[in-house]
Amino acid sequence: MTYKITVYGLVQGVGFRPFVQRAAEKFNLKGNVKNIGGIVEIFVNADHKILDNFVQYLISHKPVGCEVYKTLNEKVPEQTFDTFEIIESEYCNVIPVIPADIGVCKKCMNEFADKNNLRYNHPFISCISCGPRYSIINSLPYDRMNTTMGIFHMCSTCEEEYSTVDNRRCYAQTIACNKCGPILKYTKEGNPLTQAITDIKNGKVIAVRDIGGYHFVCMATDENAVQNLRKLKMRDEKPFAVMFSDVEEVKKYAFVSEKETEALTSDERPIVLVKKNGKNKFPENVCENSNDIGAFLPCNPIQFVLTNKCGPLVMTSGNISGEPIITSNDKMLEIYKNSHYLDAVLYHNRDILTPLDDSIVRIIDSDLQLIRRGRGYTPLPVWLDKNIKNKILASGGDLKASFCLMAENRAYSSQYFGDLENADCLEAYKSNIKRMSEMFNIKADTFVCDIHPGYFSTEHINSICKTPIYVQHHMAHIASVIAEHSIKGDVLGFAFDGTGYGTDGTVWGGEVFEWKDGEFARKFHLKSIKMLGGDELGKNAKNALKNYLWNAGIEIDDKLISSALENDINTVYSSSMGRLFDAVGALLGICDYNTYEGKCGVMLEIEASKANKPYELTLPLNKNEWDVISLIKQISKAKAKSSEISLGFHHAIANAVVEACEKSKIKNIVLSGGVFMNRLLTELCIDKLRKKGYNVYINRKVPTNDGGIALGQAYIASGKVK
Ligand code: ZN
Numbered sequence: 001m002t003y004k005i006t007v008y009g010l011v012q013g014v015g016f017r018p019f020v021q022r023a024a025e026k027f028n029l030k031g032n033v034k035n036i037g038g039i040v041e042i043f044v045n046a047d048h049k050i051l052d053n054f055v056q057y058l059i060s061h062k063p064v065g066c067e068v069y070k071t072l073n074e075k076v077p078e079q080t081f082d083t084f085e086i087i088e089s090e091y092c093n094v095i096p097v098i099p100a101d102i103g104v105c106k107k108c109m110n111e112f113a114d115k116n117n118l119r120y121n122h123p124f125i126s127c128i129s130c131g132p133r134y135s136i137i138n139s140l141p142y143d144r145m146n147t148t149m150g151i152f153h154m155c156s157t158c159e160e161e162y163s164t165v166d167n168r169r170c171y172a173q174t175i176a177c178n179k180c181g182p183i184l185k186y187t188k189e190g191n192p193l194t195q196a197i198t199d200i201k202n203g204k205v206i207a208v209r210d211i212g213g214y215h216f217v218c219m220a221t222d223e224n225a226v227q228n229l230r231k232l233k234m235r236d237e238k239p240f241a242v243m244f245s246d247v248e249e250v251k252k253y254a255f256v257s258e259k260e261t262e263a264l265t266s267d268e269r270p271i272v273l274v275k276k277n278g279k280n281k282f283p284e285n286v287c288e289n290s291n292d293i294g295a296f297l298p299c300n301p302i303q304f305v306l307t308n309k310c311g312p313l314v315m316t317s318g319n320i321s322g323e324p325i326i327t328s329n330d331k332m333l334e335i336y337k338n339s340h341y342l343d344a345v346l347y348h349n350r351d352i353l354t355p356l357d358d359s360i361v362r363i364i365d366s367d368l369q370l371i372r373r374g375r376g377y378t379p380l381p382v383w384l385d386k387n388i389k390n391k392i393l394a395s396g397g398d399l400k401a402s403f404c405l406m407a408e409n410r411a412y413s414s415q416y417f418g419d420l421e422n423a424d425c426l427e428a429y430k431s432n433i434k435r436m437s438e439m440f441n442i443k444a445d446t447f448v449c450d451i452h453p454g455y456f457s458t459e460h461i462n463s464i465c466k467t468p469i470y471v472q473h474h475m476a477h478i479a480s481v482i483a484e485h486s487i488k489g490d491v492l493g494f495a496f497d498g499t500g501y502g503t504d505g506t507v508w509g510g511e512v513f514e515w516k517d518g519e520f521a522r523k524f525h526l527k528s529i530k531m532l533g534g535d536e537l538g539k540n541a542k543n544a545l546k547n548y549l550w551n552a553g554i555e556i557d558d559k560l561i562s563s564a565l566e567n568d569i570n571t572v573y574s575s576s577m578g579r580l581f582d583a584v585g586a587l588l589g590i591c592d593y594n595t596y597e598g599k600c601g602v603m604l605e606i607e608a609s610k611a612n613k614p615y616e617l618t619l620p621l622n623k624n625e626w627d628v629i630s631l632i633k634q635i636s637k638a639k640a641k642s643s644e645i646s647l648g649f650h651h652a653i654a655n656a657v658v659e660a661c662e663k664s665k666i667k668n669i670v671l672s673g674g675v676f677m678n679r680l681l682t683e684l685c686i687d688k689l690r691k692k693g694y695n696v697y698i699n700r701k702v703p704t705n706d707g708g709i710a711l712g713q714a715y716i717a718s719g720k721v722k
Pocket residue numbers: 104105106107108125126127128129130131
């Protein structure tokens with residue numbers, strides 16, 4: 001009898017077909033296997049029982065990196081086969097699962113270090129289980145010709161390995177060697193890698209072309225070099241990530257738990273936020289005064305060599321602050337020509353088709369949480385608990401922009417694009433919407449965007465669809481968590497955030513919603529405060545404070561703000577939790593200005609970590625409004641250390657969350673929004689809520705900041721269309 005087995009899941013680019021062939025030989029089966037644009041189809045002659053065993057074996061012995069979501073067996077008209085073979089890929093109309101870029105594996109790095117190996121020192125060594133994937137794929141099926149490796153013709157040795165079934169590079173599309181692969185170049189004479197190492201050690205800043213784009217690199221122990229890097233990037237204060245050669249090196253500077261080790265060494269190789277241990281320190285200008293280090297390990301052979309030879313390196317996205325990550329050689333070489341601070345460029349001739357920043361994660365409540373989605377995670381889907389008929393494009397928001405494509409039973413969240421206010425970021429965002437839609441064969445029929453009329457992302461959706469579904473920003477935050485965890489039943493969702501456009505036209509950001517039968521209702525919120533609007537509102541914490549004080553009836557020495565508020569000139573109403581953090585940061589004299597998004601929150605958390613006990617504060621709930629003015633008054637009168645007040649402030653918010661939950665009968669509690677980037681607040685809330693028996697859910701696979709809202713938008717829309 002002839003059977004057709006269809007395998008759905010992550011089965012491309014991970015050596016699935018050669019694995020099927022070996023399995024078929026083991027079971028003595030004849031037939032064939034092929035890729036059809038993202039799913040694998042197997043034809044075999046077998047009886048029913050053997051077929052079952054065979055399929056069972058495929059699932060239980062699947063190769064590393066492979067994910068089988070579903071298999072389907074069908075009886076088909078009898079065919080005869082002489083052997084079992086891998087046949088040419090076919091294109092067909094299904095929505096595929098495309099592999100993300102995979103960090104280089106141990107076996108490859110052993111070969112890299114072996115003088116007698118064909119691939120000794122080959123900077124682009126990879127195999128069936130590792131190497132770039134999504135960043136180099138042009139179209140499906142995932143075959144060499146459809147990647148940027150297509151222009152490199154395999155030498156006879158590589159060709160032979162590629163077509164030998166029991167070779168670990170059989171059908172490895174990125175196969176290459178020193179003879180036939182891409183080559184490294186350097187803007188100076190000599191061996192590129194050796195010269196780059198010398199320059200870094202001499203305190204220079206260089207650019208290195210990696211998997212998803214360029215990095216700027218310098219020694220993390222060299223204050224001067226780091227300062228030059230800051231000048232090159234035009235970035236003043238935000239902490240830099242540091243790349244270490246291995247986990248032991250990280251442990252010299254930070255505490256690393258088992259879970260964090262797992263994350264650091266995972267195939268995705270993300271930046272992991274780990275807590276400084278104080279044993280060894282980098283110059284202040286690396287991580288500024290953060291309690292954490294954004295640590296990561298090499299994901300490609302070049303980075304392995306650089307960190308091994310030079311020690312810990314600042315390795316930051318190769319872009320000028322606010323612009324997208326640079327992928328093209330021409331662009332980087334131009335910066336090199338014009339900048340005093342960039343000493344050299346280490347580059348290669350394998351093109352990068354999809355720009356991908358490094359992903360950032362942290363371990364919170366014993367589990368991984370994505371903070372920035374990029375290399376290693378994009379474009380792996382978030383699986384849904386339902387099958388939808390529509391094909392949805394959700395635009396996300398403008399800050400930390402990321403879109404989402406949703407179809408069948410999965411959601412593809414895009415990578416991070418930065419702030420769409422920058423024209424190049426907007427361009428990258430738009431072109432990747434097109435690119436991802438084509439590659440995944442998701443031609444959207446339903447469009448979703450934020451209700452904010454001034455968002456570029458909203459404008460983009462309006463330009464392609466006259467009747468999009470509009471979703472409120474904070475409802476999208478909450479829905480993203482509901483989607484991720486497939487939460488059943490009613491939900492009480494806390495969206496604590498910087499700024500979002502409310503359904504009443506005011507600024508929201510301290511909102512609590514009830515989610516029942518697919519509908520949201522606003523249950524509680526921070527009291528809406530009259531504030532002077534404008535671009536500075538989200539940045540200038542000192543001004544935020546003046547607004548609160550004026551509302552508290554306390555005189556302020558700022559004519560502009562007081563007369564604007566008195567006469568209602570350019571004023572807005574805001575219930576934002578982010579602004580409350582800003583005001584408290586300024587009130588305690590900890591931070592007057594957000595030089596990067598959410599800085600006041602970060603500084604308050606750092607301050608709180610110095611306290612032994614919290615100062616007693618409360619955020620009173622009157623009916624459905626939290627009295628923020630009362631809290632501001634308590635803090636301004638408080639006689640205690642600012643660390644204790646800061647810790648007390650975090651406790652007051654967490655207690656307020658519990659109090660709101662107790663007013664509702666709902667047991668499923670969701671926490672989302674940018675303010676929950678604050679680890680202390682998140683952990684306090686989780687802790688206090690668990691003790692009272694609530695089920696608490698937070699974002700895991702998409703960011704809790706605005707990088708996650710596209711998933712929520714799509715999920716809400718999926719319930720609105722039939
Ligand atoms: Zn490998």
